[in-house]
Amino acid sequence: MAKRAKRRESTLVVLERNGEDAEHRTAVAVQDRRLKFGDDWSYAPAPESNSYIKLQSRYSHFINGKFVTPHSGKYFDSINPATEEKLAEIADGNARDVDRAVQSARRAYQTTWGKMSGRERGKYLYRIARLIQEKSRELAIIESMDGGKPIKESRDIDLPLVAAHFFYYAGWADKLSYAFPGRTPQPLGVAGQIIPWNFPLLMAAWKLAPALACGNTCVLKPAETTSITALRLAEIFQEAELPDGVVNIVTGAGETGRAIVEHSSVNKIAFTGSTEVGKRILKALTGTKKKLTLELGGKAANIIFEDAPIDQAVEGIISGIYFNQGHVCCAGSRLFVQEGVFPQVIRKLRDRISSLRVGDPLDKNTDIGAINSRMQLDKICELVDSGVRQGAQLIQPTLRLPKKGYWYPPSFFTGVTASHRIAQEEIFGPVLSVMTFRTPDEAIERANNTPYGLSAGVWTDKGSKIFKIVNKLRAGVVWANTYNKFDPTSPFGGYKESGFGREGGAHGLLPYLSLT
Ligand code: NAD
Ligand code: MN
Secondary structure, X not given: XXXXXXXXHOEEXXXXXXXXXXXXXXXXXXXXXXXXXXXXXXXXXXXXXXXXXXXXXXXXXXXXXXXXXXXXXXXXXXXXXXXXXXXXXXXXXXXXXXXXXXXHHHHHHHXXXXXOOHHHHHHHHHHHHHHHHHOHHHXXXXXXXXXXXXXXXXXXXXXXXXXXXXXXXXXXOOOHHHHOOOOOEEEOOEEEEEOOOOOHHHHHHXXXXXXXXXXXXXXXXXXXXXXXXXXXXXXXXXXXXXXXOOEEEOOOOHHHHHHHHHOOOOOEEXXXXXXXXXXXXXHHHOOOOXXXXXXXXXXXXXXXXXOOOHHHHXXXXXXXXXXXXXXXXXXXXXXEEEHHHHXXXXXXXXXHHOOOOEOOOOXXXXXXXXOOOXXXXXXXXXXXXXHHHOOOEEEOOOOOOOOOOOOOOOEEEEOOOOOOHHHHOOOOOOEEEEEEXXXXXXXXXXXXXXXXXXXXXXXXXXXXXXXXXXXXXXXXXXXXXXXXXXXXXXXXXXXXXXXXXXXXXXXXXXXXXEEO
């Protein structure tokens, strides 16, 4: 009886019009009215062809313009995280290999690159940028195969930005004196550069382009799970006839990186990676004359005010945390929602994550690709478990994940408190921690309550509020009504445990110059 009465209550009466009879319709409950996505909507597969990609079975170090076998004779496998198949073998570098690379860079600095006019250096950088553009499809596919990121991101975001960085710094090469009026900019010498696996080619570009524009020579070490595109870039340097030794690439894991950091003939170290390793490098360099820049982790606050355009903000939350599987140092991993819009934001977020497609990185419809490595997947699972154990509520869509490979569904937590590990530590995966606030001051205080300070986001309709909040957020980059936007002309870098030094823009020249 009670059930029937309830039914009747929710019947809609459409009023009589043009003399026609009144019409009775049954109202549909809100939860039934929601569109269901997930597996109900099937897409035809749209895989990017990779049949023409020819990888070498083995990649050696790139030293003095040539590919040379590692001193130890040892290689390790680079695998495709979406299939767990081996793609190629990568040379395992030791201190002897690093020494060869540094000596080659020193020679090139003294004999060619350090003496060359900025105008001539610029020509090489323009040539490299154009070659990257020419080969960008192929490079994007390899980036997705080796690292697991969706092709629509490697094709439309990573590769265009890689080329844009080389173009941008090519433009600076002959204009350094204008960047620092009244000063005489001088290159530092040999730069040792160590990069992570989340944006393999883009991080290589962020490191190499400004260093070369300023007249330095480089020894670069890619991350051990994603070395292949850096070595493809080495082939581009050969094709561009970049003088031998100007860029040297030594592959390997942490020990190889340490050998670069500790080499006595390196003038500058630029590192992007974890805060833990960053701290170790800082210690190792204390008391030496080597210059240092560190780009480390983050736990960014993305702040949504009640007056924000909520639909756009939800898209910003999505791209803030699920872009590149959440393997992003500036990811908007802590979401602060003003209380009045909390239920609405959560409802929309829940709907939106169930429409994200997780799977084959080479499929053009894929939103979330493979987790970069088993190690990273284990780390994500461990932190998510801690969140559940500490009492937060985990929300995940139901979806079928491929059997092979490393995957994690887009997820978020509600009921998170500031002391939970998932509110403090970098998860570096597609997992968001949602919290609420009442006043702008509370939002600022909670946003700054972290050892990190890399980035933040603010969503509001009021320009004045944006300026007020942005000035009080202790973060290197703050996006307003957008998130994860990158441009070579815009400096990027952190405060506090997120590191120091800036990459990008005119600011990005400074770490590679001495000014007299
Ligand atoms: P990591 O810091 O261990 O590795 C980054 C790079 O440093 C790699 O090339 C690695 O081989 C090298 N390296 C490792 N130990 C070194 C040492 N002692 N001396 C010199 N170089 C060394 O980072 P990871 O293991 O790849 O990832 C761990 C965590 O780091 C991630 O979960 C994430 O939190 C963070 N991370 C941050 C960024 C970022 O862009 N800020 C990027 C990747 C990872
Ligand atoms: Mn790989």
